[in-house]
Amino acid sequence: MSALTTLERACAEVAAPGTDPGVLAALLAWSVLPRRTPDALRRQVRDDPTLTPSTLAGTPEELRRRVVAGLGRAALLSGAQAADAVVAAWRDREVRVAVLGDPAYPDRLAEGWPQLDPPVLLAVRGRTQLDTPAVAIVGSRRPSGYGTAIAAWLAEAAGAAGVRVVSGGALGIDAAAHRAALAVGGRTDVVLGCGHAVAYPRGHAAPGGLFAQLLGAGGVLVSELLPWEPPRPGPIRARNRIVAGLTDVVVVVEGGARSGALLTAGAAAERGRTVLAVPGDVRAPGSVAPHRLLAEGADPCTGPDDLLAVVQAASCPMTAPTSCAGPGTVSDPPHAGAAAAVVSVLPAPLHAELARRWPRPARIDDLAAACELPVGPLLAALTRARVAGELAEDADGVRLRRQPGGRPRPGAGPGA
Amino acid sequence: MSGLARLHAVALVGLEPHRVRIECARTTGLPGLRLVGLPDAAVREAADRVRTAIEHRGFTWPQERLVINLAPADLPKVGSSFDLPLALVVLAASGQLPAAALGGLWAAGELGLDGSLRSVAGLLPAASGAQRFGARRLMVPACAAAEAALVPGLSVLPAHDLRDAAQLLVGARAPRPVEARPPVSAPDGPDLAEVRGQLLARRAVELAAAGGHHLLLSGPPGCGKTMLAQRLHGLLPPLPPAAALEVAAIHSLAGERDPDRPLSLVPPLREPHHGASLAALIGGGSGVPRPGELSLAHHGLLLLDELLETPRHVLDALRQPLERGFVVLSRARARVTYPARVQLVAATNPCPCGHLGSPVRGCNCRPDRVERYRARLSGPLLDRLDLHVEVPPVDRAQLLGPADGEPTAVVARRVQRARAAAAGRWGPGALVARADPAQVRATARPAAVRCLVAALDRLSGSARGVDRALRVARTIADLDACDHIEVAHVEEALAYRLPMVGASP
Numbered sequence: 001m002s003a004l005t006t007l008e009r010a011c012a013e014v015a016a017p018g019t020d021p022g023v024l025a026a027l028l029a030w031s032v033l034p035r036r037t038p039d040a041l042r043r044q045v046r047d048d049p050t051l052t053p054s055t056l057a058g059t060p061e062e063l064r065r066r067v068v069a070g071l072g073r074a075a076l077l078s079g080a081q082a083a084d085a086v087v088a089a090w091r092d093r094e095v096r097v098a099v100l101g102d103p104a105y106p107d108r109l110a111e112g113w114p115q116l117d118p119p120v121l122l123a124v125r126g127r128t129q130l131d132t133p134a135v136a137i138v139g140s141r142r143p144s145g146y147g148t149a150i151a152a153w154l155a156e157a158a159g160a161a162g163v164r165v166v167s168g169g170a171l172g173i174d175a176a177a178h179r180a181a182l183a184v185g186g187r188t189d190v191v192l193g194c195g196h197a198v199a200y201p202r203g204h205a206a207p208g209g210l211f212a213q214l215l216g217a218g219g220v221l222v223s224e225l226l227p228w229e230p231p232r233p234g235p236i237r238a239r240n241r242i243v244a245g246l247t248d249v250v251v252v253v254e255g256g257a258r259s260g261a262l263l264t265a266g267a268a269a270e271r272g273r274t275v276l277a278v279p280g281d282v283r284a285p286g287s288v289a290p291h292r293l294l295a296e297g298a299d300p301c302t303g304p305d306d307l308l309a310v311v312q313a314a315s316c317p318m319t320a321p322t323s324c325a326g327p328g329t330v331s332d333p334p335h336a337g338a339a340a341a342v343v344s345v346l347p348a349p350l351h352a353e354l355a356r357r358w359p360r361p362a363r364i365d366d367l368a369a370a371c372e373l374p375v376g377p378l379l380a381a382l383t384r385a386r387v388a389g390e391l392a393e394d395a396d397g398v399r400l401r402r403q404p405g406g407r408p409r410p411g412a413g414p415g416a
Numbered sequence: 417m418s419g420l421a422r423l424h425a426v427a428l429v430g431l432e433p434h435r436v437r438i439e440c441a442r443t444t445g446l447p448g449l450r451l452v453g454l455p456d457a458a459v460r461e462a463a464d465r466v467r468t469a470i471e472h473r474g475f476t477w478p479q480e481r482l483v484i485n486l487a488p489a490d491l492p493k494v495g496s497s498f499d500l501p502l503a504l505v506v507l508a509a510s511g512q513l514p515a516a517a518l519g520g521l522w523a524a525g526e527l528g529l530d531g532s533l534r535s536v537a538g539l540l541p542a543a544s545g546a547q548r549f550g551a552r553r554l555m556v557p558a559c560a561a562a563e564a565a566l567v568p569g570l571s572v573l574p575a576h577d578l579r580d581a582a583q584l585l586v587g588a589r590a591p592r593p594v595e596a597r598p599p600v601s602a603p604d605g606p607d608l609a610e611v612r613g614q615l616l617a618r619r620a621v622e623l624a625a626a627g628g629h630h631l632l633l634s635g636p637p638g639c640g641k642t643m644l645a646q647r648l649h650g651l652l653p654p655l656p657p658a659a660a661l662e663v664a665a666i667h668s669l670a671g672e673r674d675p676d677r678p679l680s681l682v683p684p685l686r687e688p689h690h691g692a693s694l695a696a697l698i699g700g701g702s703g704v705p706r707p708g709e710l711s712l713a714h715h716g717l718l719l720l721d722e723l724l725e726t727p728r729h730v731l732d733a734l735r736q737p738l739e740r741g742f743v744v745l746s747r748a749r750a751r752v753t754y755p756a757r758v759q760l761v762a763a764t765n766p767c768p769c770g771h772l773g774s775p776v777r778g779c780n781c782r783p784d785r786v787e788r789y790r791a792r793l794s795g796p797l798l799d800r801l802d803l804h805v806e807v808p809p810v811d812r813a814q815l816l817g818p819a820d821g822e823p824t825a826v827v828a829r830r831v832q833r834a835r836a837a838a839a840g841r842w843g844p845g846a847l848v849a850r851a852d853p854a855q856v857r858a859t860a861r862p863a864a865v866r867c868l869v870a871a872l873d874r875l876s877g878s879a880r881g882v883d884r885a886l887r888v889a890r891t892i893a894d895l896d897a898c899d900h901i902e903v904a905h906v907e908e909a910l911a912y913r914l915p916m917v918g919a920s921p
Contacts, residue, residue: 171783368615375615376619376896379616382911383907386871386875387874387875396808
């Protein structure tokens with residue numbers, strides 16, 4: 001018994017505001033035992049009709065009694081000790097843990113309990129509300145330059161409009177979206193496929209990496225797993241439903257036939273969220289997922305306006321009118337005006353060529369041929385533009401980082 | 417008992433020649449031959465070859481005890497090049513040759529059982545060693561006379577067999593003069609004009625040729641990385657004769673040189689397979705280590721295809737020689753230094769399957785594998801490769817279109833001019849890639865250096881690689897015929913850095 005009391009005291013340090021440390025302690029003592037998964041915990045809670053989310057928060061004594069009774073003394077003791085290490089790992093990273101039904105637990109994620117399986121425990125690193133307007137930008141880990149460009153374009157507009165950009169924090173499309181949102185000072189959140197104490201993807205979790213940057217910019221890292229859980233296919237797929245649950249709209253940019261982005265889109269549809277898909281090159285392997293979604297009835301996403309319109313429609317009816325200012329003035333995205341006002345450091349023909357191709361990246365050879373510039377001066381100009389932040393580099397070439405001003409919309413024609 | 421005969425030969429430890437004095441004396445005792453002075457197995461076997469050869473060519477084997485000393489006695493002697501000198505001292509000691517005929521004579525060559533003479537590996541470094549030790553006359557197998565004659569200031573006595581050798585020495589026959597054949601240069605290699613498109617890669621190849629920079633080409637299979645590397649070889653100017661002789665000496669030592677060929681001024685091009693072992697690449701072997709591909713490419717190009725398939729420990733072993741320009745191989749029995757001043761051209765796929773970044777062909781590699789694949793490149797080895805270029809796949813239209821590129825001859829002229837500019841600044845033979853960083857920096861405009869540091873800081877978050885970028889900028893300036901490194905040169909130089917996966921865009 002005393003082990004559980006000690007654990008309770010430790011839990012008080014990681015419990016989110018409004019979460020009962022006793023409940024958390026009991027759930028943890030149960031969860032850390034061998035072969036217990038978030039899924040098993042969910043079933044355990046779900047199968048007892050008395051433990052709906054509200055009673056979960058309301059009657060800690062009842063829950064504690066049940067968990068303790070179900071565990072047996074020895075198991076409880078070892079569970080409490082193991083849970084201590086878990087709590088310490090969270091505490092070291094300033095993670096706060098909320099239980100389903102608590103005030104700190106985002107309402108929209110709790111929707112649909114128990115059929116939609118929201119996580120019972122939600123470990124959140126970084127302290128920000130998760131109930132503000134948000135968009136999920138998800139896609140392939142092996143994007144084309146086009147996909148990266150579109151993801152960045154959408155995320156930039158969302159970030160500038162004060163809409164959170166949420167995704168799984170993977171390489172590729174996810175990372176492009178997060179980085180673009182950060183670049184315009186937007187907030188961006190990641191739902192991890194592993195525990196908080198595991199560095200995955202390694203580059204993002206490294207000191208100074210993407211995760212550190214987004215935490216510094218007021219974003220959060222979310223995980224339903226215990227801190228030392230490694231990234232395994234099951235939990236990685238399962239986190240996609242959290243991505244969908246935390247957002248108002250899901251945009252799928254690129255993905256293969258078996259992409260996790262399809263799971264996110266499916267979870268979003270189940271929750272009644274809008275799913276948008278970005279049309280791509282019909283020959284490209286990364287266009288399979290968005291095109292399938294379009295065929296199944298998803299709306300095409302042809303630019304930031306489509307996205308922001310959905311966000312605004314989704315957030316206005318349920319929130320106070322004042323917060324409507326959050327999603328921004330859709331008709332006038334600030335990025336377009338800003339880009340048009342800045343004078344480019346690129347020579348005019350080169351800028352024109354890049355603008356013509358945008359958002360598709362261009363290879364240096366093609367640029368040299370199209371602009372009839374020698375390679376040397378061309379490279380010098382491109383470096384100048386990279387330093388000035390005008391240019392982004394992908395696996396298949398360079399492109400303008402921002403949508404070029406004075407050009408209405410993409411999709412109207414880059415035939416290449 | 418007079419019967420003491422003397423002769424000189426050269427023992428090689430690696431490329432380093434050592435003077436060996438061979439003395440033969442007749443003593444009392446049972447007939448036989450005793451060899452002293454650290455001969456190895458091949459030298460000890462020489463006794464049998466020498467005896468048979470002597471008898472086969474109509475001489476007689478003395479019915480006395482012979483002692484042959486190879487001095488200095490503490491230097492290990494390796495190989496079959498001592499056959500001819502041993503036979504000659506035996507003949508002189510037994511009175512079949514006048515001892516005076518061996519005065520000031522050096523000799524090298526292997527004997528057959530019938531007394532014929534054969535060439536040996538390492539004859540060229542041995543000959544140039546002999547010349548340095550003050551030898552005037554060097555007797556060599558006739559088939560290798562051309563090789564020995566490459567050494568200036570050495571009179572070469574070519575002999576077909578042992579009888580021929582004796583006749584030459586007693587003056588019964590005048591030596592055939594060995595005509596010094598003019599060195600050859602400029603092979604008709606593949607031409608740069610055949611490369612379609614690839615403007616960026618062509619520029620990088622030109623810079624690499626002009627400045628001697630190490631080059632890394634990254635691109636999918638079939639985009640022409642190897643083709644470009646071979647054309648880089650065609651852009652290199654011919655070697656000065658002294659350098660060509662160094663190259664020939666290493667190839668002679670490795671037994672890779674036809675001794676009958678004239679001196680080649682073409683820089684060597686070596687293309688070891690990526691499965692090559694560490695010993696094959698940097699040199700090694702039992703006893704005295706032999707030169708590896710790295711040394712065989714001395715003053716030339718070392719082309720490493722599939723750089724990332726090369727085992728990590730082999731890549732790591734390349735680092736130090738690339739930096740220092742020579743390889744030191746230390747073994748229990750010998751410590752050998754081989755020159756290895758190579759220009760490295762490395763080619764690699766962008767990911768394990770090779771199709772990353774292809775617009776139509778999907779890449780099957782898991783992203784973390786790609787990252788790990790590329791991470792193998794990062795760090796110290798990458799820092800030594802000045803130029804990184806991505807080579808895109810060539811599309812079909814271009815492949816079928818006309819060959820529209822500049823021919824090798826035109827580009828080579830520009831390369832020559834740029835090299836001449838560097839040589840004019842820092843002395844003959846100077847290459848930008850090997851210039852002292854402070855010297856390079858001294859030729860840069862302050863504004864260019866400021867721009868470089870700021871840009872590096874902005875793009876990679878650190879000022880690492882300033883000197884590397886400045887070297888490339890120096891070469892660009894040389895191609896532009898500018899005395900100072902300007903801002904535009906620095907900006908172009910910065911473009912030759914591979915964007916690393918996962919780096920912030």
